[in-house]
Amino acid sequence: MAAPARRAPQQPQQPQPQPRHLVSATASYANFYHNRVLEKYLKQDTKRVTLRQLTVFGRNLTEDKLLRSANYVRAELPVRLAHRIARFQQLPFVVGTNPHIELVYRMYWDAFETFRALPEITSLEQNRVFCDTVRSLLDTHLVVIPQLAMGIAESEPHLSQHAADKFMNETLRSRIGRRVLAEQHIALSADFEGSRPARDHWIGIVNSKCHARDTIDKCARLAGSIFRNIYGVEPPAITVDGFQDASFIYIPDHIEYILFELIKNSMRFTLEKHAPEIAARGVAAANAQPHYQTASEALASAAAAAAAPSLTPQPSARSSHRPRRELPLEDDDAADADHRRQPAHQAAASEHNPAPGQTLAPAPASAGAPASPLLPAIRITIGQSDTQIMFxxxxxxxxxxxxxxxxxxxxxxxxxxxxxxVAAPAHSMPRLAAKLNDPIPSTLHLGLGLPMSRVYANYWGGNISMYTMEGYGTDVYVSISVGNQSENLLDDYKGSGADVHGK
Ligand SMILES: Nc1ncnc2c1ncn2[C@@H]1O[C@H](COP(=O)(O)OP(=O)(O)OP(=O)(O)O)[C@@H](O)[C@H]1O
Ligand SMILES: [Mg+2]
Known part of the structure; x- marks a missing residue:
């Protein structure tokens, strides 16, 4: 993308409505002075953090440590933003003129200018104002992911798929990095000021004992609740086996996003394969009445469903309009039905072969219950080694x-x-934190679930790979590094996983 100073003259256009904070940005970045400023920041390297550094620093907070954290974030974010702005400037000129890309570019300049104008933070009062500024920028930037995805997709004739994906991966990973620093500081400030309840093992946004099984259960409950709301039937059972007591240091938001997206895919495609008519009717009904549901709403309705005595959940507010259906199985599925009717934990236990000498948790239980006894269960296995947790x-x-x-x-x-x-005109651009509580319509599929999950996994040095058997099913492997892994900001990561298509 050409620097604003080199932009070619354009035909006069009708002024487009813009977010207020961008109006000044348009004019102010079109001069040489701003690129000189940018160069100054580009000479500085980013200071990457490790998960352990985040937790060690956040323990036993003092006012002095909190102010040091504030000034680190204040100094580091403009450096990281400068590197991103420079990457935007390297895009082909025509890609830079795409309105979605240009919008994000201006937002980054705006944030860069905001941070570099901030004076040193020397008191708790100044830190409170700083946190408010950071919070409002985080909020404004919620449109970045869909805008970028749309801009890159529209630029397809001018950018190879490889270049486009590399740009997106790096931009999204860098975005995660900036948000981690910002959110960690906001959370530490809240902890220090006592403005949020203390939680065992949490240091800011990091959980030093992120429990694998509990994380799966939470994601399964949420995905199950959304599934019920769309389709009006119970989701497939989820069985969990392997090292169910495994726990690890991680940012729960990240692993929850990954597992939730994968479980959501598995539930959706299991229904599409085994009861396609119900799947199609559910989507049509949900599209006719788009419904925005946050994670807390979905979890509340999941809790209500779990409290129900039978396998049929309490109808949620949304699905109560629609009659609950029995799942008619396709003919070729009938032979498998007995196997499916077997309680999920028994089916999984019979396939469960612990390696000699290893101690594994007892019989796996179904997560995210209640579930359909007629759909084939989704099986999640937890693996654990000295260096990795695997799902x-x-x-x-x-x-x-x-x-x-x-x-x-x-x-x-x-x-x-x-x-x-298809998605954008119907629903306008959604705001996406890429976290569990994104309130987007449940049938809006932007095709971002898998690539965004891999960006999250790569960020802390993990990976995701996929093996599929066309006509049967899919296995997805997620590996999470548990060493003292530092942020991985560039797209030079060589994951060990391979994707395999079997036919
Ligand atoms: N478990 C699965 N079984 C069958 N197909 C799958 C599975 N997971 C992913 N896919 C295929 O890969 C595509 C891309 O998946 P991805 O999660 O990235 O996007 P999506 O689910 O279409 O949209 P979004 O995740 O944004 O809602 C899916 O549309 C589907 O065709
Ligand atoms: Mg998906």
Whole structure:
């Protein structure tokens, strides 16, 4: 993307309505002075943090430590933003003129200017004002992911798929990094000021004992609740086996996003494969009445469903309009029905083979209950080693066709462009934190779930890989590094996983 100073003269255009804070940005970045300022920041390297540093620093907070944290964030964010702005300037000129890309570019300049104008923070009062500024920028930037995805998808004729995906991966990873620093400081400030309840093992936004099984249960409950609201039937059971007591230092928001997206995919495609009519009717009904539900609403309705005595959940506010249906099985599924009716934990236990000498948790239990006894269960296995925690999510959702599988990690492939184009006019651009509590319509599929999950996993040195058997099902492997891993900000990560398409 050309620097604003080099922008070619354009035909006069009708003024477009812009967010208020961007109006000044348009004019003010179009001069040489601003790129000189940018260069000054580009000469500075980013100071990457490790998860352990975040937790060690956040323990036994004092006022002095909190102010040091504030000044680190104040100094570090403009350096990181400068590196991002420079990458935008390297995009082909025509890509930089795409309105979605240009909007994000201006937002980054705006944030850069805001941070670099901030004086040193020397008191708690100044820190409170600083936290408010950071919070409001985090909020303003919630449109960044969908805007970027749309801009990159529309730029397909001018950017190779490889270049587009590399740009997106780096931009999103860098975005995660900036948000981690900002959110960690805001959370530490809240902890220090006593403005939020203390929680065992939490240091800011990091949980030093993130429990694998509990995380799966939470994501399964949430995905199950959304599934019920869309389709009006119970979701497939989730069985969990392996090292159920595994725990690790992590930012729960990150692993929850990943597991939630994978479970959501598995549930959706299991229904589409085994009861396609119900799946289609559910989507049509949900689209006719788009419904925005936050995670807390969905979890509340999941709790109500779990409290119900039978396998049929209490109808949620949304699904109560629609009659609850029995799942009619396809003919070729009937032979498997007995196996499916077997309680999920028994089915999983019979397949469960611990390695000699290893101690594993007892019989796995179904997560996210209640569940449909008629759909094949989704099986999640937790693995653990000295350096990694692993999750394998196995479903019988029919697998993935070759044409789709080859582009599942891409942001700019034609299938993603179509999804975004359909989504955007109907719902306008959603605001996306890429966290569990994004209030977006449940049937809006932007095609970002898998690539964004991999960006999250890569950020702390982990990876996601996928194995699919077309016509049968899919296995997804998520590995999480548990060493003293530092942020991985560039797209030079060589994950060990491979994606395999079997036919
Ligand atoms: N478990 C699965 N079984 C079958 N197909 C899958 C599975 N997971 C992903 N896919 C295929 O990969 C595509 C991309 O998945 P991804 O999660 O990135 O996007 P999406 O689910 O379409 O949209 P979003 O995640 O934004 O709601 C899906 O549309 C689907 O075709
Ligand atoms: Mg998805």
């Amino acid at each position: 394998r999510i196995s479903d019988q959702g029919g697998g993935i066709e070759r044409q789709i599988f080859d582009h599942i990690w891409s942001y700019s492939h034609a299938s993603k462009r179509r999804a975004l184009a």
